[in-house]
Amino acid sequence: MDIPSTVISTLRLAQSVMSPRQSASEKRQALYNAIAGQKISFTPERGERIELHLRNCGYDEGENETVLSVSIHDPQRPEDFFNLETDFRYHYTMIFFNDPREVGNLLVSELYFNEVGPEDFRIELCVNSADPPTLQLAFERVETVMAQVHSKYHYFLRSQYKQYSDEFEVLESFNGTKTEYEVGSSIDTEELIPQPFCGETYGWSDDDVDLLDRISMSYRAREYIEYVMKAEAGGDQFFVLN
Structure with a gap:
């Protein structure tokens, strides 16, 4: 039985690819062009294929924080949405948040959940970075956690x-x-x-x-x-x- 180990990427410390001379609006557009629209689909251990879509991102220059909006289609989503949010947050905490390398220096500072339909919902991640490869890593964390939510474990x-x-x-x-x-x-x-x-x-x-x-x-x-x-x-x- 595999209990996942924590993987924290050093990409978080990478220098932003965007020039400091760019305006805030140009930075937002550059980020959107770099990462928005990406999709991931996978079949977990238990259940049917899950689809993730990184639909949007918003950059806050003052906080150097990017909000990623990820829509999720999950055919085996529990009817009680609160249970899903609880399970997602539990596994996110165990896999990432509790790692000593990230405590006090969080990659994702907040998670917000919105129910869209019986099989669909949206998660917004507040990411303490404006670096496209690091934002890609944050998006991939959603896949990691959703796979754990639908595992034998x-x-x-x-x-x-x-x-x-x-x-x-x-x-x-x-x-x-x-x-x-x-x-x-x-x-x-x-x-x-x-x-x-x-x-x-x-x-x-x-x-x-x-x-x-x-x-x-x-x-x-x-x-x-x-x-x-x-x-x-x-x-x-x-x-x-x-």
Whole structure:
């Protein structure tokens, strides 16, 4: 069972290809011409083909920030859009945001989600760069995360949440005007370890997952359950990257 490693590109530090003499409007047009209109399509481990389209970008010269607007067509999108946003943000956090090389120096500072239809939605990424190759990298992160959302690994996480979430409790506290959430449970993490011969349930072969993998997955399952429960308690206020 592959649990993805974090890949942070050094392209982020690359010098912008745009001349500093260009006006802000020229920079915006140059960025649009360089990256807008790109498409990615792929078939995840579980489900049908997903299509991504980088439709637009907007450049803020003062912040040196670019907003990418990515439309997504996902035939297996869950009916509850909040679940999709929660799962996407969870995997983005695990794959990219928690990497020590990016903490305090984020490539993507904000994510915004908009539901368009039963199989369609849009994500806007606020990217701390105006470098076209780096913006391309940010666009490709959407593919990486969507592939994880529809993986065997994620199916296991969601199944554990459905089975064990009743044994967890969300505790709220207040720090000034900010609400903070903690999740408590008396459950032993060992109970979350996938057992031998359960591979058929989650879609993998038992030979693919050794004991160390199973133990690691139990800790990831606990993290996922706690994350989802905090998201459900806090709603949009919980969904803050920085």
